[in-house]
Amino acid sequence: MRNKKRTTIYDIAKKLNIAASSVSRALNNSNHVNEATKKLIIKTAAELNYKRNTLASNLRKGQSKTIGVVVPFINQNFFSNVIAGIEEASYQKGYNLIICQSNELQSKEIKCVNTLINQHVDCIVISISADSSDHRHLQNVLDNGIQLIQFDRVADELETLKVINDNEQASLEAVSHLIEQGYKRIALLEGPQNLQIFRQRKAGYLHALRKYGIPVLEELIVENAWTKELGAEGTQKLLDLAEPPDAIFASTSDFSALGVLEVATAMGIKVPAELGICGYSNEAFTEITSPSITTIDQFSVYMGKTVANLYFQEMDNKDDTEVVPKIISIKPKLIVRSSTKRNG
Amino acid sequence: MRNKKRTTIYDIAKKLNIAASSVSRALNNSNHVNEATKKLIIKTAAELNYKRNTLASNLRKGQSKTIGVVVPFINQNFFSNVIAGIEEASYQKGYNLIICQSNELQSKEIKCVNTLINQHVDCIVISISADSSDHRHLQNVLDNGIQLIQFDRVADELETLKVINDNEQASLEAVSHLIEQGYKRIALLEGPQNLQIFRQRKAGYLHALRKYGIPVLEELIVENAWTKELGAEGTQKLLDLAEPPDAIFASTSDFSALGVLEVATAMGIKVPAELGICGYSNEAFTEITSPSITTIDQFSVYMGKTVANLYFQEMDNKDDTEVVPKIISIKPKLIVRSSTKRNG
DNA sequence: TAAATTCCTGCAATCGATTGCAGTTTAAAA
DNA sequence: TTTTAAACTGCAATCGATTGCAGGAATTTA
Numbered sequence: 001m002r003n004k005k006r007t008t009i010y011d012i013a014k015k016l017n018i019a020a021s022s023v024s025r026a027l028n029n030s031n032h033v034n035e036a037t038k039k040l041i042i043k044t045a046a047e048l049n050y051k052r053n054t055l056a057s058n059l060r061k062g063q064s065k066t067i068g069v070v071v072p073f074i075n076q077n078f079f080s081n082v083i084a085g086i087e088e089a090s091y092q093k094g095y096n097l098i099i100c101q102s103n104e105l106q107s108k109e110i111k112c113v114n115t116l117i118n119q120h121v122d123c124i125v126i127s128i129s130a131d132s133s134d135h136r137h138l139q140n141v142l143d144n145g146i147q148l149i150q151f152d153r154v155a156d157e158l159e160t161l162k163v164i165n166d167n168e169q170a171s172l173e174a175v176s177h178l179i180e181q182g183y184k185r186i187a188l189l190e191g192p193q194n195l196q197i198f199r200q201r202k203a204g205y206l207h208a209l210r211k212y213g214i215p216v217l218e219e220l221i222v223e224n225a226w227t228k229e230l231g232a233e234g235t236q237k238l239l240d241l242a243e244p245p246d247a248i249f250a251s252t253s254d255f256s257a258l259g260v261l262e263v264a265t266a267m268g269i270k271v272p273a274e275l276g277i278c279g280y281s282n283e284a285f286t287e288i289t290s291p292s293i294t295t296i297d298q299f300s301v302y303m304g305k306t307v308a309n310l311y312f313q314e315m316d317n318k319d320d321t322e323v324v325p326k327i328i329s330i331k332p333k334l335i336v337r338s339s340t341k342r343n344g
Numbered sequence: 345m346r347n348k349k350r351t352t353i354y355d356i357a358k359k360l361n362i363a364a365s366s367v368s369r370a371l372n373n374s375n376h377v378n379e380a381t382k383k384l385i386i387k388t389a390a391e392l393n394y395k396r397n398t399l400a401s402n403l404r405k406g407q408s409k410t411i412g413v414v415v416p417f418i419n420q421n422f423f424s425n426v427i428a429g430i431e432e433a434s435y436q437k438g439y440n441l442i443i444c445q446s447n448e449l450q451s452k453e454i455k456c457v458n459t460l461i462n463q464h465v466d467c468i469v470i471s472i473s474a475d476s477s478d479h480r481h482l483q484n485v486l487d488n489g490i491q492l493i494q495f496d497r498v499a500d501e502l503e504t505l506k507v508i509n510d511n512e513q514a515s516l517e518a519v520s521h522l523i524e525q526g527y528k529r530i531a532l533l534e535g536p537q538n539l540q541i542f543r544q545r546k547a548g549y550l551h552a553l554r555k556y557g558i559p560v561l562e563e564l565i566v567e568n569a570w571t572k573e574l575g576a577e578g579t580q581k582l583l584d585l586a587e588p589p590d591a592i593f594a595s596t597s598d599f600s601a602l603g604v605l606e607v608a609t610a611m612g613i614k615v616p617a618e619l620g621i622c623g624y625s626n627e628a629f630t631e632i633t634s635p636s637i638t639t640i641d642q643f644s645v646y647m648g649k650t651v652a653n654l655y656f657q658e659m660d661n662k663d664d665t666e667v668v669p670k671i672i673s674i675k676p677k678l679i680v681r682s683s684t685k686r687n688g
Numbered sequence: 689t690a691a692a693t694t695c696c697t698g699c700a701a702t703c704g705a706t707t708g709c710a711g712t713t714t715a716a717a718a
Numbered sequence: 719t720t721t722t723a724a725a726c727t728g729c730a731a732t733c734g735a736t737t738g739c740a741g742g743a744a745t746t747t748a
Contacts, residue, residue, distance in 0.1 A: 006488060006489070006704095008703095008704055008705085009704070009705065009706095010704080010705095018727080019727065019728045019729075020704090020705080020706095020728090021705090021706075021707075021727080021728065021729080021730095022726085022727060023705095024705055024706055024707085025727090027705095028705095028706085031725095032725080032726065032727085033725095033727085034725080034726060034727090037726090037727095049484070049487065049488075051458070051461050051462050051488065052704090052705080053403070053462070053464060053703085053704050053705070054463050054705095055399050055402050055403045055408065055463070055464050055703085055704080055705095056403050056703070056704035056705045056706090056733090057704075057705050057706075058399050058705095058733095059399045059400050059403055059703090059704085059705080059706095059732095059733050059734070059735095060704080060705050060706045060707085060732070060733050061705085061706070062733070064399065066442075074427050074428045074431060075421075075424040075425045075427070075428040075645070077419075080424040081419045083418050083419070083443070084417065084418045084419040084445065087418060087443065087444070087445055088445075091444070091445075091452075096442050096444075096459060096463065097442065097444075098440050098441065098442055098443075099427070099431065099441050099442075099443045100431070100435070100440075100441075101428065101431055101432075108435075114395070115440060117395050118395050118396050118397070119398045119440065120397060120398065120399050140393070143393065144350060144393075144395065145350070258632065284629060285628060285629040285632055288629055288633055289632055289633075290634050301419070350734095352733095352734055352735085353734070353735065353736095354734080354735095362698085363697065363698045363699075364698090364734090364735080364736095365697080365698065365699080365700095365735090365736075365737075366696085366697060366698075367735095368734095368735055368736055368737085369697090369736090371735095372735095372736085375695095376695080376696065376697085377695095377696070377697085378695080378696060378697090381696085381697090396734090396735080397733085397734050397735070398735095399733085399734080399735095400703090400733070400734035400735045400736085401734075401735050401736075402703095403702095403704070403705095403733090403736095404702070404703050404735050404736045404737085405703085405735085405736070406703070
């Protein structure tokens with residue numbers, strides 16, 4: 001690409017024989033410029049195909065009108081939906097998005113965060129990676145005076161703005177639903193317990209059992225089953241037990257629920273009659289498996305919008321007071337489908 | 345957020361009682377600084393928690409190390425995969441991504457492109473929106489000396505770098521496959537013909553029919569059927585014909601193929617025995633419907649990587665010559681599944 | 689010992705837009 | 719007609735990092 005020189009406000013100023021400051025003011029629609037000159041300047045700017053250099057503007061103004069987003073994977077349904085939501089809300093406010101993926105690696109996450117700090121983004125939105133253990137890099141964001149918003153997977157001890165799902169409540173409802181459908185031995189496929197969301201989902205499961213006076217059986221709880229393959233593996237073990245479960249709550253994702261369904265189908269076990277299955281996330285495919293899978297919708301696009309709007313709202317009263325760590329909890333919705341419908 | 349002042353090179357310079365230029369050189373690892381001072385500077389920078397202000401740096405250097413991406417929707421499988429691919433390749437080169445979605449609207453697309461120009465991105469990667477008619481905004485990108493790479497949905501007349509799928513070849517193979525499976529009356533669900541990709545897919549369909557000496561029947565070609573709902577609607581009409589088709593090639597997407605499958609299932613028509621179905625895109629769900637759906641994989645993540653690498657490659661020999669409009673064509677792969685397997 | 693290199697370091701301009709301050713012109717009020 | 723206010727306009731500094739140029743110190747070569 002040829003490095004054609006771009007038109008600057010100085011070019012416009014020179015052509016009209018006025019000061020650059022007037023040009024700047026006109027283009028910012030300040031009312032400290034004569035209406036006639038303002039119009040002339042705007043017209044000339046258009047003629048010369050002027051484009052404001054946002055870099056220079058941001059440097060001078062000390063802000064970037066940019067939000068940085070860090071997620072484990074851009075191309076996972078939940079995250080791409082959240083990003084779409086953030087984009088929609090941000091676009092309306094004239095903000096841009098810089099997107100990074102951490103690939104579930106703390107090391108890359110740290111680099112991404114640092115890049116965003118260097119870029120002088122106004123806000124960093126993050127859902128931490130699975131192997132995230134310490135959070136100095138996030139503290140660093142705050143120390144640099146950048147707003148930090150965590151969503152979904154949050155580091156609890158960090159006092160920041162947070163947008164989360166009420167995972168425990170959702171799991172409680174899901175497992176309660178299973179119990180009410182008459183399932184008695186309910187297994188849990190759980191995710192990495194260093195992530196709060198998975199701890200909460202387990203808590204919801206335990207809560208439901210307690211509520212209905214059902215004993216907790218360790219043998220029915222399978223660790224680290226958060227892919228389709230691991231879900232299938234765990235299911236195999238569960239169904240090989242002397243007393244196998246009659247329902248499985250795949251709390252990690254719909255993918256592991258899909259693994260459950262495939263194993264059950266392969267073994268000739270009838271769903272939902274002999275085995276109830278509940279997933280998590282409301283992936284598109286849960287509607288079209290046979291039977292369709294009961295799952296939990298997280299309102300992911302809405303979550304993204306909420307994150308962005310939370311930021312804009314905080315901006316509006318930034319001078320007022322210290323930032324109060326605020327947590328917005330979105331209640332996910334249980335979507336009952338065929339895989340758990342035994343009665344009715 | 346408190347606007348804590350960030351450490352600048354001047355702070356470091358003052359503390360060490362040297363010139364800012366030396367600090368800059370040290371931090372850029374120039375060899376025009378004494379090794380000892382360099383080490384000292386780097387150490388001090390770390391102590392003061394210095395973060396380079398990329399805005400200032402970019403302004404001075406006249407580049408941004410940023411790639412702008414414009415897609416119709418971030419949260420569509422194909423696009424989020426491409427973006428993930430671009431991110432991966434860009435990250436390695438130290439480039440950032442600014443992501444915008446056009447929502448399939450030319451008006452928003454224009455705004456996105458202009459924002460990216462203002463941001464002084466080094467390169468704009470775009471897959472144009474469905475209602476895109478004129479392309480002055482893209483010409484504008486080039487006029488501003490910004491590299492432009494189109495992918496998948498490209499404006500043919502614009503001489504830019506392009507990364508595309510060989511849609512015609514893929515469609516040819518898909519329809520040939522249907523014919524070889526013994527299907528005789530093959531219908532086509534086509535997409536908006538102002539988009540080249542859909543014209544090409546239609547061309548492949550026609551090509552295959554011609555190749556096998558099968559007459560083209562207008563009544564078997566359904567316009568604008570590129571969502572699940574429209575696909576279902578079109579299918580309904582097709583199957584109500586006096587002589588209904590025995591196969592449907594949903595060239596627009598797997599979603600419309602899903603619509604076909606649902607209508608067929610509802611009408612008690614057996615797939616693949618009585619009706620063959622082929623989709624496009626290899627969405628995750630095509631593997632788990634029953635029957636699973638034959639489709640075409642576009643290697644979307646790979647496509648993203650290709651786009652990014654094409655840019656970096658062009659950068660490397662930017663001074664050499666004029667930019668030659670280059671087109672990279674990726675051959676998609678037909679994935680045969682149950683929905684079209686009649687023999688064997 | 690003198691001349692020629694090499695190595696470091698600092699000065700000051702630059703990237704492009706913004707903005708506080710001061711000065712000038714014009715209009716309104718007294 | 720004089721005073722006061724309002725409306726424009728321009729100067730120059732500023733945001734933070736980079737870099738060409740010049741000068742000084744240290745080292746090497748003659």
